[in-house]
Amino acid sequence: MWENMEKEIDALRNEASAFMRSQVLLVANQYDLFTRIEGRRLKASEISDILGTDGRATRMLLDALCGMNYLEKHNGRYRNSEVSSKLLVASSPHYQGDSLRHRYRLWSSWSALRNVVKTGVPPEEPHGEEVVAEKERTRDYILAMENIGRISADRLAENIDLTDVQLLLDLGGGPGTYAVAFARQYPGLRAVVYDLPEVCPITEEQIAQEGFTDRVTTKAGDFLVDELGSGYDMIFVSNVLHMYSLVEIRHILSKCFHALNPDGRIAVKDFFLNEDRSGPLFSQLFAVNMLLRTRAGDTYTFGQIEGALTEAGLRRLRREKCTEESWLIFGEKERGCS
Numbered sequence: 315m316w317e318n319m320e321k322e323i324d325a326l327r328n329e330a331s332a333f334m335r336s337q338v339l340l341v342a343n344q345y346d347l348f349t350r351i352e353g354r355r356l357k358a359s360e361i362s363d364i365l366g367t368d369g370r371a372t373r374m375l376l377d378a379l380c381g382m383n384y385l386e387k388h389n390g391r392y393r394n395s396e397v398s399s400k401l402l403v404a405s406s407p408h409y410q411g412d413s414l415r416h417r418y419r420l421w422s423s424w425s426a427l428r429n430v431v432k433t434g435v436p437p438e439e440p441h442g443e444e445v446v447a448e449k450e451r452t453r454d455y456i457l458a459m460e461n462i463g464r465i466s467a468d469r470l471a472e473n474i475d476l477t478d479v480q481l482l483l484d485l486g487g488g489p490g491t492y493a494v495a496f497a498r499q500y501p502g503l504r505a506v507v508y509d510l511p512e513v514c515p516i517t518e519e520q521i522a523q524e525g526f527t528d529r530v531t532t533k534a535g536d537f538l539v540d541e542l543g544s545g546y547d548m549i550f551v552s553n554v555l556h557m558y559s560l561v562e563i564r565h566i567l568s569k570c571f572h573a574l575n576p577d578g579r580i581a582v583k584d585f586f587l588n589e590d591r592s593g594p595l596f597s598q599l600f601a602v603n604m605l606l607r608t609r610a611g612d613t614y615t616f617g618q619i620e621g622a623l624t625e626a627g628l629r630r631l632r633r634e635k636c637t638e639e640s641w642l643i644f645g646e647k648e649r650g651c652s
């Protein structure tokens with residue numbers, strides 16, 4: 315019995331202290347530590363010189379990173395572990411540092427959780443000096459979406475059948491990762507990435523980097539109020555609906571329905587909850603993230619989104635698992651509906 319109790323207490327303590335590990339990793343990433351020491355074996359004092367940080371504090375941070383297997387230490391010298399070289403060095407094709415930078419920024423919203431639970435009101439947008447960094451925050455956010463979506467976009471492009479799609483709208487497409495992956499897989503496909511005016515220049519950079527400016531373009535606007543355009547064979551809505559209320563989602567989906575060609579299709583990719591909201595945990599935690607980061611966002615149940623799609627006029631709905639955490643819901647516009 316005691317042994318079991320000890321295990322339970324350990325698990326509880328680990329859960330309650332998980333923020334320590336997060337902060338050590340996120341701070342190291344904020345200093346670009348892994349990129350700056352890549353390929354070298356350095357003493358703590360040499361690393362603190364490179365980073366411009368305090369010697370004693372840096373040594374403690376480096377040791378903790380060794381315990382977490384992001385660094386290795388031999389004869390008092392530190393170097394990147396294999397996983398850090400692969401995921402945390404900016405020149406690596408698998409780089410996740412932008413995603414970590416975005417998570418570092420989430421920290422301040424999450425620190426407000428206690429108050430938000432009391433008031434139901436998310437923390438205010440940053441004021442003063444922080445506003446200067448607004449552009450940088452948008453950039454981190456959009457590049458984080460690229461880091462997160464890179465593998466799942468390529469995998470989805472291989473598995474989704476878009477042979478009959480000539481024009482695809484990637485609604486709230488952010489970095490355009492999915493639009494580019496679809497265009498790469500389907501040479502006859504053209505795509506429009508629709509996003510806010512401040513995001514589109516970043517999207518365009520990403521599209522150019524991938525060499526797809528001839529077939530993937532951007533359209534700047536606010537999809538709640540502006541036109542979406544028309545003539546789309548497919549509208550792809552990935553990780554967008556959770557930012558909005560159900561009323562707004564119905565409005566967005568209705569606009570999508572009208573922007574589709576007859577016979578057009580919609581694919582909603584998102585995190586979903588069971589009908590009684592009892593799981594999965596990732597989706598439940600994501601709902602808390604939306605509580606903190608948006609005015610009215612949430613994680614929705616399959617039934618809620620399928621209901622909204624049906625109300626918008628879409629038929630023959632079907633679900634497909636997409637990644638460990640996300641699902642796709644497909645819906646069709648039947649010929650004769652407008």
Ligand SMILES: C[S@@+](CC[C@H](N)C(=O)[O-])C[C@H]1O[C@@H](n2cnc3c(N)ncnc32)[C@H](O)[C@@H]1O
Nearest residue numbers: 459463486487488509510535536537538552553
């Ligand atoms: C979580 S990101 C998802 C990006 C991309 N679809 C993906 O799955 O990687 C949500 C995107 O929706 C865009 N967005 C949110 N509200 C919007 C609006 N009202 N009009 C246009 N774009 C919007 C954001 O700027 C952001 O790029």
